[in-house]
Amino acid sequence: TGEGKTLVASMPLYLNALAGKNVHLVTVNDYLARRDREWMGAIYEFLGVSVGCIQGGMSPPERQEAYRCDITYGTNNEFGFDYLRDNMARRQEEQVQRKYIYYNKKKDELQRGHYYAIIDEVDSILIDEARTPLIISGPVSVSTHRFKEVMPRMKELARKQSLLCNRLFKEGKDLLDQGDEEEAYRKFYQVRKGAPLNKQLMSLLEQPEVRRALQKNETELDSKSKQSPRADEGRSLREELFFTINERAHEIDITEKGHRALSPGDPEEFVLPDFLVVKQELEDDPSLPEEEKARRLRYLEEEVNLKSEKIHNALTSLRALALFEKDVNYVIDNNQVVIVDEFTGRLMPGRRYSDGLHQALEAKENVTIERETQTLASITIQNYFRMYEKLAGMTGTAATEAVEFDKIYSLDVVVIPTNRPIARTNYNDRIYKTKNEKFQAVVEEIADCHRRGQPVLVGTITVETSEILSRLLKRRKVPHQVLNARYHQREAEVVARAGQREAVTISTNMAGRGTDIKLGPGVIELGGLHIVGTERHEARRIDLQLRGRCARQGDPGSSRFYLSLEDDLMRLFGSDRIAGIMSKMGLEEGEEMTHPLLTRAIVTAQKRVEAHNFSIREQILKYDDIINKQREEIYSFRNSIIDSFHPRRGIMAIIEEVIEEKVSAYCPAEAPPGEWDWRSLSSWISTTFPIRINEARWREEAGLDQSALVDRILEMVSRVYEFKEEYEGKENMRRLEKLVILGVIDRLWQEHLYSMDELRQGISLRAYAQVDPLIAYNQESFKMFSAMENSLKQE
Secondary structure, rough: OOOHHHOOOOOHHHHHHHOOEEEEEOOOHHHHHHHHHHHHHHHHHOOOEEEEOOOOOOOOHHHHEEEEHHEEEEHHHHHHHHHHHHOOOHHHOOOOOOOOOEEEEEOEEEEEEOEEEEEEEEHHHHHHHHOOOOOEEOOOOOOOOOOHHHHHHOOOOOOOOHHHHHHHHHHHHHHOOOOOOOHHHHHHHHHHHHHHOOOOHHHOOOHHHHHHHHHHHHHHHHHOOOOOOOOOHHHHHHOOOOOEEEOOOOOEEEEEHHHHHHHHOOOOOOOOOOOOHHHHHHOOOOOOHHHHOOOOOOOOHHHHHHHHHHHHHHHHHHHHHHHOOOOEEEEEEOOEEEOOOOOOOOOOOOOOOOOHHHHHHHOOOOOOOOOOEEEEEOOOOHHHHHOOOEEEEEEOOOOHHHHHHHHHHOOOOOOOOOOOOEEEEEEOOOOEEHHHHHHEEEHHHHHHHHOOOOOEEEOOOOOHHHHHHHHHHHHOOOOOOEEHHHEEEEHHHHHHOOOOOOOEEEEOOOOOOOOOOOOOOOOHHOOOOEEEEOOOOOOOOHHHHHHHOHHHHHOOEEEEEEEEEOOHHHHHHHOOOHHHHHHHOOOOOOOOOOHHHHHHHHHHHHHHHHHHHHHHHHHHHHHHHHEEEEEEHHHHHHHHHHHOOOHHHHHHHHHHHHHHHHHHHHHOOOOOHOOOOOOHHHHHHHHHHOOOOOOOHHHHOOOOOOOHHHHHHHHHHHHHHHHHHHHHOOOHHHHHHHHHHHHHHHHHHHHHHHHHHHHHHHHHHHHHHOOOOHHHHHHHHHHHHHHHHHHHOOO
């Protein structure tokens, strides 16, 4: 909005830095962090406080230096990942964020590293990016993925589906031309389920009456209700496809026909056997001895596990082929698949899709398939920022999310009026039938502005769209600059020139937030910067941010969005109302529509998506809150070991606790020593510690009770421990203690995270048994964490 948020933030940052506690200013990207630190650095240095900046690619010593400053600038990802890496470090010297210790009044405890933060563009970080947790992954010891083998078969299946859907569409079009609408819409329904992005179908759906009729048929045929008269018909139509696609839920399901096509000789190759039924049959078979039953059961479990992984490989490969587009969801950079952030349009090197999806995309694009990864450490954006004792934020677009800020972060939203009245003209959206018509109209408007000398910033959602427009402008010989994930190195240079006379800048969401575009000489007289949006984003705030690049501080400016019925938002979430309004207007080929009613209907569609995304974020947080308590406990224990000068005390306390537990189990207090399980106790002691007990003499010893037995075993262990310390040297022993304990903690915690991931994926099935999945997850995770703690003590 150009209201001076960057400058105003310097005051609370300076005030809180005076307390001698760490203060962070969090931004959405490295460019803004670096720019704001340079802009504001002179003020802080004049006031006598130091200021640092965290950037991607910094070494640990450089990061430590930045965190040692009174005020530190950086992105949410850098701060979050530094926190996770600190909790994977083995020595204090390797940690970068845990500098300060201070008393946290809210938690009534001493706390390290998270005192005060101001989040710039707070809605982008705490709302938009909160759907994706921060995850550090590492390679698994044994990979079970076989995407290189599976992908050719899935590509062939996808090819067959494409040919089938093209044939079905042609048949449906012929039937529609002959007047047999009922049968025609059955064919179109099948195309919609098998290839929702089929270009011929999308072109036909530009006709509002066809769109409405297909949506009506789709609702009836998709019904899961047994009372629905067309539910069985829908099932049989879907079974004629090789696989079905649920585009909204990002899910794919292979049909029986698909299974036969994949393996004609063994249609069950990608079908799981009914484990419970087969297991019950085995257990009820009186002709089989117990050993044979156990052997067959083990074989069955192995078969289920192998098939389960094979099916997962197949479905993930199909998802990569059908639901993920190159230059939209990802790009190929240096022979690697690199994710594109949907909110910022920036590349996210180092980030990988989980659950094998990234390997499937690598197989699809024929690049090197990296090793499968597993989660080593993770935290949600919400739980990271809730660690700060004091949290604040600033943005020009928070009012629409006030409820979520209050509910999740206990933050009030205060709306501050602009310094000068906004002089921006927001024109009504222009809507076209096809993307091609829309792009031609966008190019025409850009060329018109360029002729008049008015600078234009063109906002696109994807890399692909920015490059399509660039090619069209080159044909019209309109000079322009492109700013997207491919050319991010030139960001500062491109933004600096975007407000000059005759400038044309095409940008993804990279230039949509925080960028301050200065107007060149004579531009104000031409109407200021003109914003052209080529598509509506799922979130209204992203559109508002793009508009906010113009008409800053009372300058003139204007904005207009161009849409088509082929845009994802219109296609997936546009209501019948939009199609109805268009039908009444009688839209012809190449003709545009501009009406306040349509603009309102589109905003309603966006609200629907925002509500859906909020429910996703809320659900993610509910599950992460459960594991967050466990994370805090493990990280607290881990850091106490790192900080400790005498870890031996803690080790001996654990040893004593475990000895007491085992003695209670093998030597119950109510039984006389002669009846104790001396053999099991002796076996456990000799396998756990390098000592042996005199079982026969102790058994006959009078007056030996549980307490005395624990003391005697503990004394023997202590003597051995002291001998080891004398041999290794005290300093080496302290280092060895820390390394051993931290190694065990990390290994067990990573195994626990893997088990929690597995539990999370299948827990939703509990709903079929009338059990709340969240409650079940809470109960199961508590049992698993308790088991992990026991294993930790034992090891």
